[in-house]
């Protein structure tokens with residue numbers, strides 16, 4: 001039976017033999033939570049497209065659940081992207097997460113080097129070459145993409161991706177539900193009706209959550225940061241507090257109309273099992 005709300009789990013291609021060995025067990029635990037699909041990152045942390053493809057096949061083999069590769073513009077040629085799309089299509093892929101990709105911190109322009117500079121161009125290319133075969137997901141930024149000159153310009157760029165043919169969007173992680181509701185209001189006024197699914201990252205460590213939020217320009221509310229800082233050497237206390245914060249965020253979003261939730265799992269099952277249990281959704285009794 002599917003979970004009572006649409007969920008999806010994001011994975012990255014494991015980079016160590018231990019990560020590869022652990023993935024099967026993690027997948028089985030996550031699959032028990034009945035996500036609609038798994039998505040697999042590309043390029044983040046230096047992963048290559050083969051890693052994304054291999055992980056995609058592993059997901060399908062271990063779970064039988066749909067897997068969606070992320071595809072990025074950075075350094076890509078039209079020929080390379082065309083070949084990847086053919087490879088994915090042949091493997092039965094029906095959904096793609098289309099992104100510009102992360103640029104080095106030293107990049108002077110937001111335009112990615114290569115044949116595609118922005119995600120909107122990638123979306124157009126996928127539509128031109130494959131029609132409606134792929135469901136295309138794009139990224140949305142309730143708190144603004146950090147390289148945008150301002151929220152208005154960033155919103156126009158989001159609109160461009162929708163007009164290019166995106167079917168749905170996944171947001172950057174955030175801990176302030178109001179930023180999502182404000183973004184949805186702006187979409188409503190602009191006539192944008194595609195589903196926009198909040199991206200949720202469980203909080204499991206003070207160091208990593210401050211790094212992630214700083215890296216993507218997301219606000220970590222002061223009171224949350226202060227509590228996490230105080231709890232940073234009390235692992236159990238920090239996990240409980242982080243779980244309470246993220247549970248409340250998910251409940252607020254779902255209660256107020258979010259069409260589903262996308263989870264940045266960082267290839268860890270335990271935080272997801274605890275979160276789903278807190279949300280009252282069929283986690284195994286042993287958790």
Ligand SMILES: Cc1cc2nc3c(=O)[nH]c(=O)nc-3n(C[C@H](O)[C@H](O)[C@H](O)COP(=O)(O)OP(=O)(O)OC[C@H]3O[C@@H](n4cnc5c(N)ncnc54)[C@H](O)[C@@H]3O)c2cc1C
Nearest residue numbers: 041042043070099100101102110118119139145147148157
């Ligand atoms: C759900 C999700 C999954 C992700 N997965 C990955 C992954 O697998 N691999 C990875 O490397 N990164 C990934 N990222 C990070 C993502 O690549 C970065 O956030 C990246 O900096 C922007 O990607 P985008 O697709 O949103 O870019 P775009 O939508 O292209 O926007 C990038 C910037 O350019 C601006 N812009 C867009 N179009 C124009 C234009 N025509 N003229 C001027 N400015 C413009 C935008 O306002 C923004 O500031 C992911 C992010 C999310 C939210």
